[in-house]
Amino acid sequence: MFKEMLHILRGSILWAALKARLQLNHRKVVIVLVDENKTLDYYAMVHLSNFMDRKFADEAIILFDNKATGEMAGSVRAAANKKLYYLPEKLVELLYDYYSFYKFSDKVVFTYTERPRDNLLGRALKETGVNEEDAVCLGLYHLRRVPETGDR
């Protein structure tokens, strides 16, 4: 148990460092695109403005761990006022392990679908009529509806 606690504490230090480096505050949201499901990542960008409205945020920080995801995120014009930063996969995982134990912010969203073990988003996508756009709007952003693209 001690080992797991230390791991979580390392995650908390990483979050503190990111908060300072990215100057995070209550007017910013953070989206971590993990490239497990490219369509999901895409819709996370398409509906970013809806999420920002919901959270009363005026800026979004996008974290990604590979070039292609970063390029995709940058190319979605619907997602305005965003800044993109590269974060190595190992650090993304560490941050998510910390988040999975302790929800340190409700303005942070990860696009994992299969982890940790109890995350059933991947199964919902495979086994039900829920698609990636639904998953982003309802499951990740809690918008309570799926807005038309560009509907704000």
Place this chain on the structure above:
Amino acid sequence: MFDYKLVRVEKKLYQLFQKGLLNNRKIYVFGVSENTRQIIQILRSYHLEPVNVLDNDKKKQNTYCSGVRVISLEDVKSAHDRKNLYIVYSLYWPEMTAQLRDKNVSKRNILMLYQKETLGECLLQAYKGKHIHDRLRRKYGDVPVFLCPYTGTGDIYLIGTFWRQYTEKTQLENYVFLVLSKACEKVARLFEIKNLEMLPKKAESEYLIRYYMLCPERIRLKLLNDSWAQIHTNPLEWFRGYKGLEFTELFRKFVFDLPETAKPEHPVYQDMDGELEILFKEYQLQPGRTVVLSPYSNTLADLPVEFWNRLAAELKQHGFTLCTNSSGDTEPAIEGTVPVFFPLNTAPQWIEKAGYFIGVRSGFCDVISGAKAKKVILYGSQDRFFNGSVFEYFNLKDMGLCEDAAELQFDKDDKDLYAKVMQELI
């Protein structure tokens, strides 16, 4: 909210009430939720009634939460009025307070009851959870731990209806099954569930889950729910009622991973006709000619007491004897009926013996759904549950729990409901 959090909130509200700070205030509670319902109950114990519940979700606006009308913050006239008091107990408190501040509501008029746990507290909870797990392991060995982290009796009943199929499919021989209340334990006892234990404190469930969140490899814990808010990385609850994902379907697929052919199975009721015969005599109720009225629901819409009084009077004229499903003083009997406390492990037999049941939708309806009796179940047409209406999500027919109940929806001012119910019964 967990019991220890509820105690904290009760204490805070009591202090404010004692100081007179809640008197002559227009109280608004932000967010339709179970927490808000609990806060309303506490306020009512001081004879204070919130003016409205506020919610940003358009689907919830113009509905009722514990009988209080739900509106948007935009609909509050003079939101900044110093007489207004806004109570916030929600994970979404940052957005709620930001909205209030945008409306020039003074900080002094926002009563923030939500307290986010710190990382240290969560680690301590995990540590406590480890001790609970150690205790269980000493008693039962290293077996899977099934946890029902809720107090909803309907959820437990649905779990029970799939339990035989699940244990057969997984060849599960030994396990421990944890519940949080006596009522849940009684419902679970209707089914063949082994090693049933009630956790002494509801918070222990939170500790166990926290331990699992920290060390998922060290505890074979399975939560018996499609999703549970504490495990915030599982977003499944947000799809409830969406694209056909209703109550039974979610449990069948995501809790038990059973095929579509698996259907809920009612338990075999223990024969207690002799005992019931005596009890019916004691309460002066006629077997087969008694209507059980069940007007109370913890979470869903209530009907005005006038409706029940009128219904009871009319039924009496038709020669029925009547009783009210009542758990005590907070649930008084309808005029002209006797209060009866139905133990949940024998409730179906009671209803079969009575012959008739009329009730608003509650967990009790799941428990008695398999009883052979004339059943009328009432649903507030405005009541929402996630992406659908309460009726869509919880109706017993679609849940696969019973085909023979008359399930009716009502509006708050439904004048025809009384006639519709009578028509179903007579």
